Amino acid sequence: MSAPAAAQDARPPTAPPTAPDRLALAPPPGDAQRAHDAVRRALGSAPPYPAASAPPAPPVTGWRLTERALRLGTVAALAAAAALATGQAWLLALAAGPAVLLAFGAAAGTRPTRVAAHASTAPQRCFEGEPVTARIDLAFDGLAGWIDPAVTPGPGVELTGVSVHGAAATLEFTARRWGRWTLGTADLDLHDAGGLNRRTVRVELGDIDVYPLPADASLTPIPQVLPDRIGEHSARQNGEGFEFTGVRPYTWGERQRRIHWPSTTRRGTIQVNQYAAQRTADTVVLLDALGDVRDPASGRSSLDDAVRATAGITRAYLRSHDRVGVVSIGGKLRWLQPGTGANHLYRIVETVLEVRRDLGYAVPDIGRVPPPALPRGALVYAVTPLADDRFLDALRDLAERGNPVTVIEVPTGDPSIDPQDPASVLALRLWRLDRAALRYSLTERGIPVLAWDGQASLDLALAPLMRTGVRGRTR
Amino acid sequence: MTLEQHDAATGAPPGPGPAAWAGRLRDPALLTALPLAGAALLPFELSAARSGNAVSGALLALVTLALTLWAAPALVARPTVAAVWSAAAARHRNTLFAAYCVILAALDHPAAYLAALDAGLLLAYLATLDARTAGPVGARQARSRVILPAAAACTALTLAAALAPAGSAAAWARLAAALAVTCAGALVGAALWARRTAAKAADPGPGAPAGTPPGARRRH
Numbered sequence: 001m002s003a004p005a006a007a008q009d010a011r012p013p014t015a016p017p018t019a020p021d022r023l024a025l026a027p028p029p030g031d032a033q034r035a036h037d038a039v040r041r042a043l044g045s046a047p048p049y050p051a052a053s054a055p056p057a058p059p060v061t062g063w064r065l066t067e068r069a070l071r072l073g074t075v076a077a078l079a080a081a082a083a084l085a086t087g088q089a090w091l092l093a094l095a096a097g098p099a100v101l102l103a104f105g106a107a108a109g110t111r112p113t114r115v116a117a118h119a120s121t122a123p124q125r126c127f128e129g130e131p132v133t134a135r136i137d138l139a140f141d142g143l144a145g146w147i148d149p150a151v152t153p154g155p156g157v158e159l160t161g162v163s164v165h166g167a168a169a170t171l172e173f174t175a176r177r178w179g180r181w182t183l184g185t186a187d188l189d190l191h192d193a194g195g196l197n198r199r200t201v202r203v204e205l206g207d208i209d210v211y212p213l214p215a216d217a218s219l220t221p222i223p224q225v226l227p228d229r230i231g232e233h234s235a236r237q238n239g240e241g242f243e244f245t246g247v248r249p250y251t252w253g254e255r256q257r258r259i260h261w262p263s264t265t266r267r268g269t270i271q272v273n274q275y276a277a278q279r280t281a282d283t284v285v286l287l288d289a290l291g292d293v294r295d296p297a298s299g300r301s302s303l304d305d306a307v308r309a310t311a312g313i314t315r316a317y318l319r320s321h322d323r324v325g326v327v328s329i330g331g332k333l334r335w336l337q338p339g340t341g342a343n344h345l346y347r348i349v350e351t352v353l354e355v356r357r358d359l360g361y362a363v364p365d366i367g368r369v370p371p372p373a374l375p376r377g378a379l380v381y382a383v384t385p386l387a388d389d390r391f392l393d394a395l396r397d398l399a400e401r402g403n404p405v406t407v408i409e410v411p412t413g414d415p416s417i418d419p420q421d422p423a424s425v426l427a428l429r430l431w432r433l434d435r436a437a438l439r440y441s442l443t444e445r446g447i448p449v450l451a452w453d454g455q456a457s458l459d460l461a462l463a464p465l466m467r468t469g470v471r472g473r474t475r
Numbered sequence: 476m477t478l479e480q481h482d483a484a485t486g487a488p489p490g491p492g493p494a495a496w497a498g499r500l501r502d503p504a505l506l507t508a509l510p511l512a513g514a515a516l517l518p519f520e521l522s523a524a525r526s527g528n529a530v531s532g533a534l535l536a537l538v539t540l541a542l543t544l545w546a547a548p549a550l551v552a553r554p555t556v557a558a559v560w561s562a563a564a565a566r567h568r569n570t571l572f573a574a575y576c577v578i579l580a581a582l583d584h585p586a587a588y589l590a591a592l593d594a595g596l597l598l599a600y601l602a603t604l605d606a607r608t609a610g611p612v613g614a615r616q617a618r619s620r621v622i623l624p625a626a627a628a629c630t631a632l633t634l635a636a637a638l639a640p641a642g643s644a645a646a647w648a649r650l651a652a653a654l655a656v657t658c659a660g661a662l663v664g665a666a667l668w669a670r671r672t673a674a675k676a677a678d679p680g681p682g683a684p685a686g687t688p689p690g691a692r693r694r695h
Contacts, residue, residue, distance in 0.1 A: 044553050060556070067554050068609045071570040072601065078574050082581040089637035090590045094577055096633040097598035100626040101605070101616070146610040150553050189553075195605075195612030 038162040042151045042171075056152045059187050059200035063111065069196040072098040072105075105194030112140035115190060117203045121183060125209045132157065132173040134183055134205045138190065139167070146191035148198075156181035156210055171205070178212035178307060180353045211349050212304070215312030217458035220320045221465035222281045223379045223404040223472060231280025232320050236469070239277025247271045281322045282338050282375045285310045285348075286398070288384030288391045289330030289355035295413030302385040305410040305454040307352055309383045312458050313408075314348050324348065325378070327369055329394055330355050335373040374398075379470055380405045385412045386438060386449075399447055404472035407442060407449045408461060446471065499548045504603045508547030508572065511596035512539050515576045518583035539579065546572035547600075549607040569604055573597065587638050594630045602626075621665055632658045 076098040083091035116139045126132055149169045153159045156179050161172030173183060183205035191198045226235045234243040247260045250270035263271035287310050292303040317324045323338035326348045336351045380403045384391050399405050417424035439449045452461040516539050523532030546568035564571060580593045602623055605613035616622050
């Protein structure tokens with residue numbers, strides 16, 4: 001019998017963990033070895049990580065003999081048969097010991113007749129690298145001698161601990177990869193008190209949302225033209241901000257505290273300070289989910305890096321109280337219109353959580369994105385490995401709309417070749433030239449291409465945009 | 476924690492390296508199994524040496540040694556469903572080894588001391604396997620002051636009865652028969668006592684929650 005996973009904690013995590021938060025005190029060596037052995041036993045022959053995404057075959061239902069009962073019964077029966085066949089009575093002594101052990105096992109008590117299991121998972125939302133705990137409570141009548149769990153973890157999690165206390169089994173997981181994953185399946189073997197029979201109960205552990213760790217970013221480049229809303233960025237227009245831009249003659253009605261006395265004394269007329277307007281920025285992150293390119297050398301996933309970059313850019317702009325939206329172009333076009341606030345980061349991340357499942361070959365139509373999701377003049381970050389021409393077409397469409405577009409190129413690595421093969425070396429050189437030509441063509445269209453290595457801070461890639469505002473195409 | 480690839484079956488370190496073999500050679504079940512295999516093989520080897528058939532004796536010794544090293548270490552991995560016979564044999568190799576020892580012992584007529592050695596070592600091997608592979612049930616059996624002594628007594632009693640000359644009417648034969656009856660009665664009584672205690676423990680009483688957790692057992 002299985003029970004659906006109960007929702008215990010549906011709140012989003014409070015904050016992405018930092019490196020010191022993820023450090024754990026090392027347990028004593030003996031405890032660590034025991035925990036390791038328990039995990040190995042629970043995993044059985046399954047690969048530790050990444051685990052297969054396919055669920056295991058359904059278990060055998062009903063009670064059946066344990067390995068111990070088979071072993072003792074086989075030895076006892078074989079020794080008795082050998083005694084009868086060979087006429088050597090002493091062989092019965094070999095059967096006597098196992099038979100007594102079987103008798104004591106059979107006399108140990110009644111086995112459970114009704115078994116029910118219930119699984120609960122906490123938390124149901126977490127960031128990469130954080131622990132997730134699944135607790136399975138068994139309810140049964142009669143006596144049980146041993147609860148022996150076997151676990152088939154889901155594809156994005158790793159089993160790190162197994163413990164059984166009383167009638168409850170606790171499974172510790174670590175979320176390894178962002179996405180919406182199933183925690184996996186647990187098969188609990190319930191042994192009777194004598195250890196002669198066992199019965200398997202299957203429990204589905206439920207789903208969790210694993211949020212990506214945002215890439216480190218704090219810079220917030222802005223477009224040259226900002227919308228007419230009060231914010232934290234200094235615009236080119238004059239206004240009531242805080243950044244000093246110059247002095248100008250006094251006009252009637254202006255505040256006296258703005259008078260710039262040195263200029264007034266020098267020019268003989270009243271001069272006042274002039275400030276830049278403080279404006280907010282609209283930013284939209286365009287996520288390339290058309291494919292997932294794996295670096296042949298490091299094994300890094302371009303989609304993982306793209307989503308981390310998206311989360312990092314989103315977090316940086318939300319900290320500046322800007323409005324941020326997201327459009328993911330993949331098998332299914334998803335968008336979320338710009339918004340602000342701490343919780344908007346989680347809304348954006350949840351929007352892109354399922355893009356890994358949607359990798360497909362549908363041609364995106366950027367025209368399907370409603371105007372509120374892609375405001376006119378909004379700064380667009382296109383996070384892409386530049387590996388799909390369809391995404392480049394979408395970029396060109398976007399640039400023709402007049403939006404300032406910036407490409408954040410996530411790494412894909414060079415194709416692996418045989419260095420001894422001259423044709424392969426030439427092909428690699430041609431491939432690199434083709435990539436350089438692609439970047440040049442985008443730059444020529446007014447779309448700057450910034451390379452990010454996937455590991456360093458995004459600020460290093462975004463720094464060139466801080467010198468001047470990002471310029472959009474003029475109609 | 477990134478898990479390493481290990482041999483999940485025996486609990487030994489990974490791979491066929493020296494560390495893995497050292498781990499297997501330190502297995503308590505193997506330390507019991509090696510003398511068991513030797514004791515079961517010795518009568519056949521002696522017969523082969525007497526008959527001048529040294530080749531078959533050496534061949535059987537090699538086969539026994541190889542089978543012991545492969546199949547005797549305790550298999551602590553969780554049982555799985557094996558689809559092919561080779562996987563099933565690997566899954567049940569501890570049972571195969573014990574059965575092989577029984578067959579090996581039945582090939583010849585051993586001396587009384589070798590028969591006693593066979594019976595004792597086989598029981599010790601099975602008890603060691605239970606302690607290592609049967610979880611809390613095996614651990615409780617290993618700690619019990621009733622179960623293993625009762626099994627050993629029953630084995631000794633059966634062996635004594637089997638090796639006693641049946642045609643003798645001497646006084647010691649009657650004494651042995653009386654002791655056999657007494658021991659059998661004591662064993663039946665112990666089993667009944669254990670059953671009654673288990674039934675009491677299984678009754679949670681009115682209002683008690685369903686499910687008796689493992690570990691809250693009585694000791695035999």
